[in-house]
Amino acid sequence: MFKHLFKLIWNKKKQNFLLITEMFVSFLVMFGVFTLMVYYYHNYKQPVGFDYNNVWVVNYSPPENIHSNDSFMLFHETLSKMLKSMPQVEQLSFTSSNVPFSMTTNNTMIGYGNSSNVVSNVYQAEEAYKNVLNFKMLEGRWFNKADDVQGKYIPVVLNQKLKEELFGEENALGKIIGENQIETRTLNDRYRVIGVANDMKDKGDYQAIENGMYLKMDTNAIRFGSILLKVKPHADAAFEGKLFKALSNAIGTSIEIEHLDKKLVTKNKVMIVPMIIALIVVGFLIINVALGLFGVLWYNINKRKSEIGLRRAVGATGNSVSKQLVGEALVLSTLALIIGSFFAAQFPLLNVFNLPGSVYIIALFFAAVFIYLLVIICALYPGKQAAAIYPAVSLHED
């Protein structure tokens, strides 16, 4: 049966070549779309890992006239004291400006032993950071007062993803990282791992979890930083107005207060809007392709009336004729899918966009099913029409 269908297609390879190309391109397009959709869904399913409700961010431009370490400390001290005295403020932590759901990122390369270096986010945080965002430690501990003492090694907390990437199953606590980069002069400090925190999805609902390492806030970073505030649920705009005034007077430069939950909405929009536009465009492309396939198949059947009539005359049932036509279309699409899969398979093999391999495989599966369904739907009606051909009528025509 297959051999026969294949022969029929091979005899008209010139005509079918274009059809195959069209299916092949549609397959690649669908593969791309499904990859994105599966990837988004995969990310969406991951737990957020921290609590962003009732957390506010204060962004400020670098305060003027603060240069020495002492003036940094004083600045920090005054602000903390003032904020802590407000009854609506539960917890607060100074942090680098890459707060959750912001557009800012701070990255560095980091390596362990002789393994190759990986890119990681660097977050500067204080002791209260953990309570503000309410995440969990999986191993070891978070920073405490003792970490302020300057030692040979800088204490660092890794997130689980970075820990697994650097150490795998090995125990990370107490290990020194960044050693080999000292030699190549890409880093100045050695870090000692004191704890592993759970992964936090701090780039938005649809973004993947990234490597992260947390350092204890240094005085210089305060200048370019932000403040994270955990407030009581009843804190309202009136309180925010008061808070703004107090902070504005204390800091002296321009400030802005944002809410993490609103930042998340904005951040998600940045991811979703291009996706929706792409889906609309692809939707129309596919309607276009479907109509085209339908037209061509329909036309081909009209042209092959005599052949079909002959088959009916020698005893083929209407059903088997229509099955044959749908089968032909499916063999064509299989050919296109084989070529398409070859190209699609390069993405996980060459690790092009650094996505997990399973995402590509699921996307490949969905894209293949989609193309088959599309082809079957487009071939069904022409096939049914062919089944209705009367041998007497069609043979008479010739």
Added chain:
Amino acid sequence: MLKNYLKIAIAVLKRRKFFTFISLFGISFTLTILIVASAFVEKLIGENYPEVNRDRSLYINFVHQQNLKYSYSQNGPASYYYMDHYVNTLKTPEKIAISSLFAPVNTYVNNKKLVVNIKYTNEAWWDVLQFKFIEGKPYTQEQIDNGEHVAVISEDLKNDYFGDVPNVVGKYIEADNVQYRVTGVVKSVAITMLVSYADLYAPYTIAKTDYRKKGIMGNYGAILLAHAKADIPKIQQEYADEVAKIKPDDKNFDVVKSSADKYFFSFISANSKSSAVAIIATVIAVFVLFIMLLPALNLININISRIMERSSEIGVRKAFGASSKVLVWQFIIENIILTFLGAVMAIIFSVIILQLINNTDLIPNLIVSINFRVLLYSLIACLLFGLISGVYPAWRMSRLQIVTALKAQ
């Protein structure tokens, strides 16, 4: 001759309505996407309110300091000090507008929070950019020199802050814990105008970061307005000469780099200009190809089917001596007629879609419209599309043997 082709083309279109529908759907949809996309691009990089003089303007957005030995660098906007000393001193430009990047701050009215984007400017700002004043006027050089707390606000901010009142000039507005006296209200600018967008414009002398502070890096940019388009290379040269003389302010760096560029290129860091342009060009080409490839393939498929339907006509014409070339041309022209028909539909669709986008206020204050340039682009795209999808089927047709063509029926 052309008239004849037109007649034949229309007759063919009428014959199989379903195929005509498929072809027109594909063509009009593809061109609609291209027209809408180019309308957006035009809105982003073309001349729009209030930057109507972009063709004779140069932008300085970044200064780049580099350490040549260890190849680390710092890239960002410059300080007001830098702008005043190295940019404001240029002789060739007619006017030089200096402004800070817009920065969001908060204000609270009636227990409601408003986010206000503040921008600090010099006086020439109001001459270089053609703002439409709904009431009042810009602040003067004297007010800037005196460090008066005055501001020009956008119409949106006026409505949000003051509500529906007829006149707000002379009233006070509080933002970032500072009281400003309103001197004017301008028509709001869309946020896509990265350089000119803000809700509140105020003199640079009252910015919270001191404008007298020395140093190269800061948060200011400049727009250089030339007397005429021809002066642009001269200004670029003059600025390049000036930059070559500047010493880095930090001992970690050896060189300062900065250039005055046309709007679009001014956002690309001085260090990676050529490679970035190549990447952008590739991305656009791939996008257009991706959008056009499937519909074009589809059209080719359908065209081939339709030619075979007309084999008797082709056979007869060939038998009476029409050369392959004549037939190929006929077919391409028919196809281009079809594409233009699709283009007309596409323009109608695009107008409807753009109207919808404008009405939904997807991006506040952004009014996207089709202008002459966009139409020109889409006509070129249309011709290209017609040629791509017409050439191969026409070639196939012209190679038909007379005997087979006649026998087919």
